[in-house]
Amino acid sequence: MKKKLFCAALLASFTAIMMTGCGQSSGADSSSTEQQSQDDTKDETASTTEGGKLVYWSMWEATEPQGQAISQAVEAFTADTGIEVDLQFKGRTGIREGLSPALDAGTAIDLFDEDIDRVNTTWSTYLMDLEELVKSSDYESTASQGLIAACREVGGGTLKSIPYQPNVFAFFYNTEIFEEAGVTKAPATWAELLDACEKIKAAGYTPITCDDAYITSMFGYHMSRLIGEPAVETIVKEGKWDDPAVKKTAEDYAELASKGYFSETIEGNVWPAGQNSELALGTAAMYLNGSWLPNEVKDIATFKWGCFSYPALEGGVDGIDAANYGAQVFAINKDSKNAESAFQLIEYITKGEYDKVLSELSVGIPSDTRNTQWPEMMESVKPVMESMKVRYPWAAGAEANADLTPIIKENFLKLCGNTMTAQEFVDAMISAGK
Amino acid sequence: MKKNKTMIVAFTAPAVLMFMIVFLYPICRTFAMSFFKIEGVTDNVSKWSFVGISNFIRLFQTKLFLTSMWNMFRIWLIGGILVMCLALLFAVIITSGIRFKSFFRAVIYMPNIVSAVALATMWLQYVYSPKFGLLKSLFTTLHMDKLAKIQYLDTTNKFWALLFAYCFGMVGYHMLIFASGIERIGAEYYEAATLDGANKVRQFYFITLPLLKGVIKTNITMWSVSSVAFFVWSQLFSTVTADTATITPMVYMYLQIFGAGNSVTERNAGLGAAIGVLLSICVVIIFWVCNLALKDDDIEF
Incomplete structure (x- = not known):
């Protein structure tokens, strides 16, 4: 009897180990860069993220200029607001192949980015309507009207994505x-x-x-x-x-x-x-x-x-x-519990200082209309x-x-x-x- | 010894269960998917729409898919003959007692430990480059101007450029398998043959080759599987958008499941699944023909 019990326990532990191997702990991705809050006093603000950390799947690689600029922006965002961000650089193919299956499987992803057409067409069913958030923050007053109009057009008449890195x-x-x-x-x-x-x-x-x-x-x-x-x-x-x-x-x-x-x-x-x-x-x-x-x-x-x-x-x-002409765009998962924080992060990356950093590092076009100085190579x-x-x-x-x-x-x-x-x-x- | 059936079942159950979840379920699901039109690969079953065998019919009516099958067949047959012959030749030379055996074996195997991305970049940007390429420089030095002017990556030559680059890297891998097979053959056979007056060529045909049947079968099967799954090299030789010279069924499947190039194109994971089913059938047929043609159970050594 004891032998049987032992065997049963052994079996149970084998099975448990195998199953654990199949599971994936959140944020286990090797390319993920967690931006930790460096200021404990900001912990109270961090509670604004209902689901814990803000999860951002990026189309860039951590090593390319866009990835570097976004990392800097996210780090500063966490330091400023106390909101922790789980920033995962998936790369172009990574996000193209992995985003839909991850969202279908219920993975908690608050925001992601990719090309304007792919986000608004291929991933249209996952997008949150951003009209209210845009209105309440007066986002449009300093955004490119042409690109916002393009986002509305591909979004079926409503704004479901925020353009950045215009091209x-x-x-x-x-x-x-x-x-x-x-x-x-x-x-x-x-x-x-x-x-x-x-x-x-x-x-x-x-x-x-x-x-x-x-x-x-x-x-x-x-x-x-x-x-x-x-x-x-x-x-x-x-x-x-x-x-x-x-x-x-x-x-x-x-x-x-x-x-x-x-x-x-x-x-x-x-x-x-x-x-x-x-x-x-x-x-x-x-x-x-x-x-x-x-x-x-x-x-x-x-x-x-x-x-x-x-x-x-x-x-x-x-x-x-x-x-x-178009842009890369940010979108928020319609099931996200942290829409406001996610939009705050989008604003942080696409406006003011970090929009400028992104433009300078990537020799790209700024998305904030207040950043009137384009990189020299982009003047023409x-x-x-x-x-x-x-x-x-x-x-x-x-x-x-x-x-x-x-x-x-x-x-x-x-x-x-x-x-x-x-x-x-x-x-x-x-x-x-x- | 008394067999405890319950314990046998209990101990095999986790492995069987995992096999069913990880292998059997995806196979069955893919087979089922091939009869449906499905936009996203992870779409809920409620979103699938049944189309019968029309995915298969559409595939056989699509010129690009047929081109991809033709490319795959040429990679398998021509590349296969080239790689197997060279691998066998090198394996025989390496196991013939030459000096610096380990060095040569390492050199021939080397491309296998280099990333395919790095290798393809080397071939594309260095060897085949019409401006600074190795081939251009070599032929220019030799005053072979016609050969120096050839664009190895244009639409006419790209397939051959790809095939050669791919085979270059694969020879070492199959050579190792052949070499291990040859080393298994006892030295006494060769000694006896030498005493009987057989030269190296006759020894190869009458001893090495017959005793390598099983290894040849293994090599052909592995080559077939890698040819059917030909993807990375094709992608590297035609970045962003696929092209007719290098497209293979796996690349076509990718286009159907995740969209083509930078454009947002129609997606159909059901069509992708149908390609998967067809490719599996190809591998099964090759394996079956191999088993019929190369029977090695009549030889014991």
Whole structure:
């Protein structure tokens, strides 16, 4: 009998150990950085967080500039308010893969951040309506009206996210090459772009380079300038590749390729080859990319940056006031018991001193309109950002169909590499769309 | 010895239970999911909508998925032949009593202890770079201008560039398995064969190869599993957005479950589950064919 009891106890302990192994203690993530209150006198304020610590899942890595700035802000926030924050840096793929399952499993996460479209579309069911919190703190008076409007638009008419780290997708260029080549004005039309390319080529530089990761944006922008972004999405999703705009786009790009305006290696540039070894090193002049580009190559590029919106096309629907502009956004979990504290933290990061720190460290655009001083490398982005009226989604709709993106990418790379004609491009896309 | 059935059941129960929870339940759930349209991978069952076998039909009608299957097949077959032949050759050389055996074994195995991210970066930014690449410099020095001008990462050559880089790292792993198999074969067989006048090549064909059947089967199975699960290298050779030259079914599955690139695209975890089911069937078929073709139970040594 004793033996049986012993065995039963042993079994129970085995099972318990196995089960414990499967469990996860809260905040056990190795990348988590707990910001401890350093001032015991602040303990009383800390009681405002009903659920204990404020849990913040961040899309950044702790080591990148944005992560460093956010860590500083969170540390100061805890010191100021006494509210402890469990800051977990998940990284881009970590949060993309892990947030939904964690929230579905009931993990206590008070706030998180990611791209404006993913938060408001993919994770829309987890979001708290922030209208009241925004109103009571008068948040909007010092926020970018355009971005707040964009957040409301993607949030289905109500504000469910707070933008920060604004960005715009446009042509970034090396002003020194432009000056040397005698290009005095940033191109605003296609004819002006062709003229600039000719001068830059004559000066001995590569006018335009790109990488495989961003090549579809060129296609999307050109198409959207011609027929508007919604029409581009229709073509991409419904396979209407016989639209004349497709052929016109292919012909315009075939012209760029045949005149030698693209990098010789554009077809084989795997990111970040083009941006690092051509644009940043000063052998190529232009690159269509996001305003995060100067930050990514700041250790290589020494020139003064210029920025202009994708040129307008003759007879096109959209002008230079349309682009993929947006931001990363903060959102609060609709089940959070600490919404007010979470919003307080969002304000702390996106306003005043720490918005400035974030902007400086990440060479990014500030989100607080009172921070009028943009980083020097971003000065040329300011007029472009401020002129934006029409918002495109990522790649101006060219990547709206996941089944087709790699096929557009392959054929467009061939077109830019001058190994495919405009008609061959159209035929390939018609065949792929069937 | 008296068998206590209750105790056997009691002691195996935790392991069986854990097996069922950790392996059996996900397998059954994935199989069930493949017949539904499910937006989020962890969506509640009440949100699933039954679509029958249409996920499978859609997969076979999608050109990109078929391209991904074709890429996977080429990685498995061409890469498999290349890796197995080289691994076997190196294993035979290493076990033949050469000097500095441990050194060579360590050198060939080395790529396995380096992170795939670091290896892929080396291949992409150093070896294949059309500007500063090893291949470009080498061919330029040798005045082989045509070869120096090749863009190893363009849409035509990217698949081969990826395959070569991947195989380079895998040879050492399979070589170790072959080498351990060869070392198991008694030296007396080779001594007897040498006395009978058989040269090294005949010894390889008539002693080593037949006695390695079991190890060959193990290697093929492991190669097949890693080919079917081919993901990281593909992602590293086409960052942000997938491309036709490097996409594999696992990458396609990822696009369907978590969305593609930076865009917000339609998600369907049911379609992802259907891909999982198809890939499992592939592995089972390969394993079954291997078992039929390579019967090693008739040899004892």
